[in-house]
Every structure is written in structure tokens, then in C-alpha cells.
Amino acid sequence: GAEAAAAEAAVKALHTEIFGDPASAHALPADGQSERERVFTSELHFDEWRRVACDVPKELSLPNMTGVCLFGKYGASTHAGGLLRLWDGATGRRLAASQQRSELATICAYGSIVAVGDVAGAVNLYSSEADFLPVRLTAPSKSAAGRGGHTSGVQSLSLV
Structure with a gap:
């Protein structure tokens, strides 16, 4: 019922x-x-x-890593001392590297573009499909700090 x-x-x-x-x-x-x-x-x-x-995790030989970003078939990582590495995402094999004067504070990637920001306030762009040489977007400015500019470097990045 x-x-x-x-x-x-x-x-x-x-x-x-x-x-x-x-x-x-x-x-x-x-x-x-x-x-x-x-x-x-x-x-x-x-x-x-x-x-x-x-799958058994793969150990990548990437010492002193401070940041990492996976995109497409690549991985990019920042390391102590201002080092940026581009590597194959499947094997971990290093494909390219770039040394910067300042410590790298943040990293992001989209498509074939890798962007890194440093503690001096500069943003550098790299192409994973070209020569992987940096293109500097902004230069650190000592006088900008007094006018409300960067005082602590680049804290985060986003590519859309």
C-alpha cells in the first residue's frame, strides 16, 4: 500500500x-x-x-627547481640562480636552457610561449618552437619604485 x-x-x-x-x-x-x-x-x-x-612516476633530473609549468608536449622549469629549462614532457630530456641575471620568481606557459618574471620586475618571453632566446617585455626600473612602480619583482603571470 x-x-x-x-x-x-x-x-x-x-x-x-x-x-x-x-x-x-x-x-x-x-x-x-x-x-x-x-x-x-x-x-x-x-x-x-x-x-x-x-604508470611509474619518472624522476626528472631538475635540481634546485623553484617553479614548473607543463604545456602541450613540453615542460618548463625555473631553478635557483636564474636558470630556465625547456624539456620534453614525456621523457624529461632537456631541450634548451637560458640563464638570467636575476632570480626567476614566476613562470607560466600557453601554446608555444613561455613567460617568466624575475625579482627585478622584468618579464621575459620565450618560444618553444623557435630559438628559445628571451624577448624582454619590461625592464626593471629603479625610479619606478618611488612612483608606485615595481618594488618587489614580478609575483605572478598569466597567459590567455
């Missing part, structure tokens, strides 16, 4: 919460084939994550 009706209503409410209102255009289709495809696709995504999690 009443208990069976309440249980059926609870099951319908849970079904609607999970799959959407059957009357809604956004509800998942109730036919078995679509559901099987959705579940199969979901399991494939889970399997990809399982395989990644089972």
Missing part, C-alpha cells in the same frame, strides 16, 4: 535527479542503446585515468 507507493515515488525522484525529468528536452534518452554508449564512453574515460595513475 502506502509503503510501496512511497518507495516507488522515492525511486522515481532519484531517477529524475540522476537522469533528468523525462518530459524535459535535456533528459537523457531512455532507450538502452544510448545509455550503453554513454556508460561505455564513461568507462573509457575512467580507464584512461586508471592507466595514467598506474
Whole structure:
């Protein structure tokens, strides 16, 4: 009687919460084939994550690292002493390096561009597809500190 009706209503409410209102255009289709495809696709995504999690971590020989950014097939890292390294993201093999005069404070990358900011207030751009030579965007300015300019270097960067 009443208990069976309440249980059926609870099951319908849970079904609607999970799959959407059957009357809604956004509800998942109730036919078995679509559901099987959705579940199969979901399991494939889970399997990809399982395989990644089972891989043995690779130790990269990157001493004194102060920052790292992975982008596409590359990785870039900053190191104590103003060193910037570009390396293959799959193998860790070093592809290029650049030495700066100032300590590097922050790093970010997008597409083929790597940007690093230093403690003197300069931002340098590098291309992972070209010669990996820096292009200086801003120069540190001693007089800027008195006029509200950089006083503590570049704290963060973002490429969009």
C-alpha cells in the first residue's frame, strides 16, 4: 500500500535527479542503446585515468627547481640562480636552457610561449618552437619604485 507507493515515488525522484525529468528536452534518452554508449564512453574515460595513475612516476633530473609549468608536449622549469629549462614532457630530456641575471620568481606557459618574471620586475618571453632566446617585455626600473612602480619583482603571470 502506502509503503510501496512511497518507495516507488522515492525511486522515481532519484531517477529524475540522476537522469533528468523525462518530459524535459535535456533528459537523457531512455532507450538502452544510448545509455550503453554513454556508460561505455564513461568507462573509457575512467580507464584512461586508471592507466595514467598506474604508470611509474619518472624522476626528472631538475635540481634546485623553484617553479614548473607543463604545456602541450613540453615542460618548463625555473631553478635557483636564474636558470630556465625547456624539456620534453614525456621523457624529461632537456631541450634548451637560458640563464638570467636575476632570480626567476614566476613562470607560466600557453601554446608555444613561455613567460617568466624575475625579482627585478622584468618579464621575459620565450618560444618553444623557435630559438628559445628571451624577448624582454619590461625592464626593471629603479625610479619606478618611488612612483608606485615595481618594488618587489614580478609575483605572478598569466597567459590567455
